[in-house]
Amino acid sequence: MGTENLSHLGRAFAVLESLVEPKSSAEISRELDVNRSTALRLLRELEAIGYVRREPDNLMFALDANRIRKLYAGREIDPANWRDKFDTFLKTIRDEFGEAAILGVPANNSMVYASYLDSNNVVAVREQIGTVRSMHCSALGQAYLSTMDEPKLTELLKDISYLEGTTRAPQNEKELRERLVAIRERGYAIDNEETFEGGMCVAVPAKVEGKVIGSLGLSGPASRMVKKAEEAGARLMEFVSAH
Structure with missing residues (x-):
């Protein structure tokens, strides 16, 4: 299967579609027709965010299996839907606004960049796939x-330390909850x-067949x-509403 x-x-x-049974990085390399270092990097990134294990x-x-089962909640969701849906849109919105486009997914009470399309601008916020951001201070x-x-939110907020981020970020649960109310309204x-300092991001929840799997964002200076x-924000909301 060529992926060039x-x-x-x-x-x-x-890679996820290929792992219907356990495979080595060499086997994945051959199936995807990429060099072994690329295959290994993809596998390690998927391992870091919990979708692949050794x-x-x-x-x-x-x-x-536990992560996939928890994510899909017993529903049949074709991973190809993710690729067609998010990949095309991330490219489109990156080109429209000239800023970096991101798909972030939750992992260990943080958000991890599952996809990152860099800005075309010379002056830009430079990040990469695998970047980890705290939930309380990031738009994602x-x-x-x-x-x-409420039950899930209350349980998750117990583990947030509020130590990361700048002084502009929520410093406690009360401040974070106030932000969440504003987000729901906006x-x-x-x-x-x-x-x-110096960075700004706008984000909306990302959904697959009505189930929230992470967030889509646009980030730049x-x-x-x-x-x-x-x-x-309006453009991101438009995409989510249409899908």
């Missing part, structure tokens, strides 16, 4: 938290220099993003 025309996100889903006896890579995390029902989350935030 797929983005990094597309290749990651190709078999303890032979170090082969396999799908983490706050957008995801805003969708939770429809999108805004991280205005809360994760780090605050000096540019502050002028685009409202329009970017």
